[in-house]
Amino acid sequence: MISTRDLAQRVTRRAVELGFDLVGVSREMAPGQAQAYRTWVEAGYGGKMAYLARPDALARRADMQLTLPEATSLISVGVSYFVKDLPAEIRHDPARGLIARYAWGQDYHDVLAPRLQVLGTFLAEECGTPVLSRPYVDTGPLLERNLAHQAGLGFIGRNTMLINPDWGSYLFLGELITTAELESDKPDSRGTCGHCTRCLAACPTEAFVAPYVLDARRCISYLTIELKGPIPRELRSLMGNWIFGCDVCQEVCPWTRKFSRVTRAPAFQPDLEAVAPLLLPLIGLTPEGFRARFKNSPVARAKRRGLLRNVAVALGNWGDGAAVPALNAALQDPEPLVRGHVAWALGRMGEYRRLQAAREWEQDGYVLEEIGAALG
Ligand code: B12
Ligand code: SF4
Ligand code: SF4
Structure with a gap:
């Protein structure tokens, strides 16, 4: 029978072939994270994103076996969506609307989910025994950043982003929960925010109530995408010209500025009329x-x-x-x-x-x- 280590290595190779830039395996979240999430929800920081507070969603975030009985391992993947910076005269032109980078290309759910599906099929073939796997991209009841951290994909920055020391934070995350047993990776201990607090100071709407804690109700990403009704009047003048999402707390991050690497997905020259x-x-x-x-x-x-x-x-x-x-x-x-x-x-x-x-x-x-x- 194939060892858990061998299996993890084969899956990692296949995931890289499928276009994932980062791959890692974990078994569970870091202690205290499910409670940190619950506290966040109870404080009301999720605003009108009611799906985050549903009792079943809270329970499933704390226990992946409620999502897939007998699940033992979780594969986290990351894909860079960095292309290049906008020319300064476009980025700072208030006559233009700014769209966050993650929305410059095709919808990432459509790109990542089919590849994760293929990875699941590969895993079943390699095991030779019945294996169930379930892919997730963003929409599932998982604390994706924390799981990615546990799987060695990077560290959590004060801006709450999963930051990889070699790639920065312009990364989409996805997961494959599986009943196959895989050797787990260790959290990456290379990165840290040190004494830096740039993102906290730069946020235009002062959405960080503390380092690592974001009040989504003040975040421009929430206000421009998730909120369906009127934007609170007192926040409007702080939003500048962001019309879909916001990248400020990543733009100012030294890790992102220095280490973002152009996506392996067919690189394209951003069409300025489309992205700004x-x-x-x-x-x-x-x-x-x-x-x-x-x-x-x-x-x-x-x-x-x-x-x-x-x-x-x-x-x-x-x-x-x-x-x-x-x-x-x-x-x-x-x-x-x-x-x-x-x-x-x-x-x-x-x-x-x-x-x-x-x-x-x-x-x-x-x-x-x-x-x-x-x-x-
Ligand atoms: C709801 C949501 C939002 C909300 C709330 C964001 C938030 N920070 O909570 C809003 C709409 C504001 C949002 C905005 C964005 N989002 Co969003 N979002 C999500 C979603 C669906 C759930 C996040 C969640 O559970 N939040 C609740 C908080 C409590 O959990 P958390 O953010 O994971 O926070 C963890 C850390 O803060 C940590 N923590 C807490 N205390 C402490 C203390 C210490 C010392 C440490 C080390 C850690 C730590 O533990 C928490 C739990 O694990 C995830 C997908 C998913 N299922 O995970 C995508 C996700 C987080 N979003 C993503 C993206 C790309 C964005 C935007 C960049 C989009 C944009 N450009 O506009 C912005 C970034 C804003 C920001 N700084 O977070 C990516 C992030 C990828 C990455 N590299 O981290 C995800 C993972 C989607 C994906 N599959 O790629 N998002
Ligand atoms: S995405 Fe923008 S508004 Fe939201 S926390 Fe980051 S800097 Fe603040
Ligand atoms: S800007 Fe500084 S504090 Fe914020 S996430 Fe990046 S390194 Fe950490």
């Missing part, structure tokens, strides 16, 4: 235009109304008079969520004339409230 689009044309995007432009992109997750909500906030933060005609026109957008944030943007720019007119024709209670707040 001009804001003005976006606020007038029709439903058909939205579908055509974002149908294969992770940005589709925000839906048109979520994206245009974010674009309105970014236009308000840009504050340029060139945006006023488009914002005035968007006061007639079919979505109340969009109209409400457009009202905020116009108010932030001191453009009250059309807002006063809109107060007369607007029927929606939420939008009227936004108009009232914008007019002060």
Whole structure:
């Protein structure tokens, strides 16, 4: 019979062939992590991401056998999505909307899950005995970063990211839970944050309540992607021009700056209009235009109304008079969520004339409230 060490080595080789940059095996999470997660949820830091707080999800995070009975090992994989930095004049152009790097390419769930499936089949063939395996990418009840740390893929930074000392943190994570017994790896002890606190200071919305603890309700990634309703007014002016996700706490990290390596997935030259689009044309995007432009992109997750909500906030933060005609026109957008944030943007720019007119024709209670707040 094949030894657990041999099996782990073969699986690792196959995973690298399949395009995974990092591979490791663990048996369980570090002590205390399930409790740390529970405390985080109970503090309300997950906001409206109700799936994180479901009792079954809490229990399954603490015990992988509730997900796959008789599971003994968990293979963690990591894939770099780093391409290259945006030219400084684009990155810092407030007339453009910024999209987080992880959403520059194809949806990563679609890329990682089939490869993990192939790895599971390989494992069963190598064992020659019945083996059950279940792939996970992001959506499963697992503490992916902690498990990746246990499997030797890197350390957890103060920004809560899994950072690999040779690759930085622009990494997607995935897992294969399996009933096959594999020798486990050891946590990588090479990396540390040392005395650095750059990410904590750089976060535009002050979302870190402490090192290693993020209040998602303040995180731009949550506000622009996960939150479906209005963005809390007091946070809007802090969001700059991020319209989908945020990379600030990784951009400033010395590990990421120094060690990010270009993805092995077919490298591409980022199309600047796709990854840092001009804001003005976006606020007038029709439903058909939205579908055509974002149908294969992770940005589709925000839906048109979520994206245009974010674009309105970014236009308000840009504050340029060139945006006023488009914002005035968007006061007639079919979505109340969009109209409400457009009202905020116009108010932030001191453009009250059309807002006063809109107060007369607007029927929606939420939008009227936004108009009232914008007019002060
Ligand atoms: C919910 C969620 C979010 C939420 C909350 C994020 C958060 N930090 O909690 C929001 C929407 C804000 C978010 C944002 C992002 N996310 Co997200 N997200 C998740 C998800 C689904 C669950 C995370 C979770 O359980 N959070 C709760 C907290 C308590 O758990 P945790 O983040 O794992 O935190 C651990 C550490 O803080 C550690 N810890 C706690 N105290 C201490 C103390 C010490 C001393 C140490 C060492 C550790 C430590 O223990 C915790 C539990 O293991 C995971 C996928 C998954 N199933 O794990 C992806 C995931 C974490 N996200 C990911 C990504 C890419 C992002 C973004 C970069 C996207 C973007 N550019 O906009 C940002 C990054 C923001 C950030 N700094 O975290 C990747 C991260 C990859 C990596 N290299 O780490 C994941 C793993 C998805 C994936 N499969 O690739 N995300
Ligand atoms: S992703 Fe942006 S908003 Fe969220 S914690 Fe990091 S720096 Fe702050
Ligand atoms: S910026 Fe500094 S403190 Fe934050 S994760 Fe990177 S090394 Fe750690």
